Amino acid sequence: xxxxxxxxxxxxxxxxxxxxxxxxxxxxxxxSDSMTLSDLARAVGLPRSTTHRLLTTMEALxxxxxxxxxxxxxxxVQAFTVGAVFAQTRDLGQLGRSIMQSLMSQVxxxxxxxxxxxxxxxxxxxxxxxxxxxxxxxxxxxxxxxTTASGKVLMAQWPRxxxxxxxxxxxxxxxxxxxxxxxxxxRGELATILSRGYALDDxxxxxxLRCVAAVVSDxxxxxxxxxxxxxxxxxxxxxxxxxxxxxxxxxxQRMSMEIATQxx
Numbered sequence: 487x488x489x490x491x492x493x494x495x496x497x498x499x500x501x502x503x504x505x506x507x508x509x510x511x512x513x514x515x516x517x518s519d520s521m522t523l524s525d526l527a528r529a530v531g532l533p534r535s536t537t538h539r540l541l542t543t544m545e546a547l548x549x550x551x552x553x554x555x556x557x558x559x560x561x562x563v564q565a566f567t568v569g570a571v572f573a574q575t576r577d578l579g580q581l582g583r584s585i586m587q588s589l590m591s592q593v594x595x596x597x598x599x600x601x602x603x604x605x606x607x608x609x610x611x612x613x614x615x616x617x618x619x620x621x622x623x624x625x626x627x628x629x630x631x632x633t634t635a636s637g638k639v640l641m642a643q644w645p646r647x648x649x650x651x652x653x654x655x656x657x658x659x660x661x662x663x664x665x666x667x668x669x670x671x672x673r674g675e676l677a678t679i680l681s682r683g684y685a686l687d688d689x690x691x692x693x694x695l696r697c698v699a700a701v702v703s704d705x706x707x708x709x710x711x712x713x714x715x716x717x718x719x720x721x722x723x724x725x726x727x728x729x730x731x732x733x734x735x736x737x738x739q740r741m742s743m744e745i746a747t748q749x750x
Contacts, residue, residue, distance in 0.1 A: 512550070550565070589713075595716065596612060601711040602711075607628070623697075634690070635685040639699045640709055684698055686727050695717070699713065702741050715734055
């Protein structure tokens with residue numbers, strides 16, 4: 487029996503309630519430069535003692551800060567750091583736009599940039615060509631990891647433990663007849679992707695669409711997102727995908743270098 491199963495239901499609910507209340511406090515602090523304990527407790531509808539207990543815990547974690555001169559609470563440096571990472575991730579499409587446009591002019595296919603989003607991959611930028619805009623990978627779309635080249639190339643970077651956890655908890659649902667829904671087959675596919683440096687989507691997510699993707703890394707060499715080329719299958723043959731792989735890897739490496747120089 488796990489620890490959670492052994493814990494009384496009211497104890498687990500209490501922890502969840504505290505979490506909800508903590509986020510409510512952060513939401514209120516985000517609206518103001520500084521708030522007193524009384525004002526904050528009134529805004530979130532909690533007793534002063536409960537609010538103070540949550541604040542001191544969050545202060546220890548640096549999510550809030552207390553200014554003794556003003557007797558006021560404000561957003562802490564850790565909350566700023568988390569928010570900044572989110573904003574920077576969403577700015578990835580703008581940061582690499584010149585490289586995406588150059589790549590699109592070179593290959594004459596759609597170029598996309600995507601980032602991890604929970605158990606999926608979120609597309610945050612796209613440069614289209616010939617009047618064709620791939621709707622499946624439109625900015626803001628969140629697609630499954632295992633059916634997309636952008637998702638698979640990121641999964642290929644995972645340690646075995648993370649992949650094991652994913653396969654244990656996320657069912658591999660088919661989107662087309664070509665979708666990979668067998669865990670062992672997916673493991674082999676990811677090993678191949680890691681070896682050659684790019685991933686392919688041969689109509690695995692949408693019938694009539696193909697894609698090739700490569701990893702974009704941050705300044706520490708960790709995967710930040712995926713750069714991809716996509717188009718209609720009639721315009722992007724399987725042989726063409728393989729030809730574009732090395733070109734895409736080179737463009738992704740240039741984007742990674744740009745990120746490093748921007749301290750992104």
